[in-house]
Amino acid sequence: MTGLKIAVIGIPGKWSTEVLADAIEAKTGFRLVLDMGQITADLNTGYLWADEINLCGLDGIIVKKISQEYSPNTLDRIELLRLAEQQGVRVFSKSETIIRMIDRLSCTVTLRNGAIPMPETQVTEDVSTAVSIVQAFGTAVFKPLYSTKARGMCLVSADQSAAEIIKQIDVFKAKNPMMYIQKKLDLQGRDYGMVFLGGKYLGAYARVSEEQSWNTTINSGGKYAAYAPQQSIINLAHKAESLFGMDFTTVDVAETKEGPVVFEVSAFGGFKGAKDGIGIDAADLYADYAITELEK
Secondary structure (H helix, E strand, O other), X not given: OOOOOXXXXXOOOOHHHHHHHHHHHHHHOOOOEEOHHHOEEEXXXXXXXXXXXXXXXXXXXXXXXXXXXXXXXXXXXXXXXXXXXXXXXXXXXXXXXHHHHHOHHHHHHHHHHOOOOOOOEEEEOOHHHHHHHHHHHOEEEEEOOOOOOOOOOEEEEOOOOHHHHHHHHHHHHHHOOOXXXXXXXXXOOEEEEEEEEOOEEEEEEEEEOOXXXXXXXXXXXXXXXXXXXXXHHHHHHHHHHHOOOOOEEEEEEEEEOOEEEEXXXXXXXXXXXXXXXXXXXXXXXXXXXXXXXXXX
């Protein structure tokens, strides 16, 4: 037992949150799982409180999940963690890094500025421009700027009439004024999660889609499977994740006829894919990593 006090920010009761807390408790003897909705910030003192617990008195905080669903409010929750960092608490990963990744557009701009190959992407608030983009792409994926696991995404095909295209776009735009539009690629029903801890590559797994689904997410019936990528793809994923400096992350990659592309670098990374796809206990490894970092 190390005696370190490391809290887990996540969704109490959810597997990935609890398995990480289990690993930390087994190694430190301390267990604290918190939902950010429980936390109050006192900006006069610079402290963060969860009932009677001052988070600024902890050694470390690992952010496994900041909210059940992403939204601009999620950014406000992350901002609060900067108070703990100011008081000397190590947050895994750094709050300013997470903030850059929650917003899909922010993440994409960082990847594009880093010369990372991605699907063709355009962003607009103008409906007529969006129609032209759909017609140019053939089939376009409209993605909310704040979402995970393909929630809120929709496909718009140029095969429809102009009226039908506009109707779909209007429905999407009602909740997403800034429209993030990506060309749909032929992924052969699978994409890949490349797992990194402290910048080191741990392994990769495939997400294989259910026959009736256009995306590979587990929410849509996808399954995890083993995947052994070429070194060139590992190098690409490493280049992508190095732009952010996350303590733990997963890089979403796909292979296309034109070569590999990166969809995003995850703000938190997934334990389930690593466990079911390649047999890696990422929670246990992450706990060891955090303890090692705090003991330096």
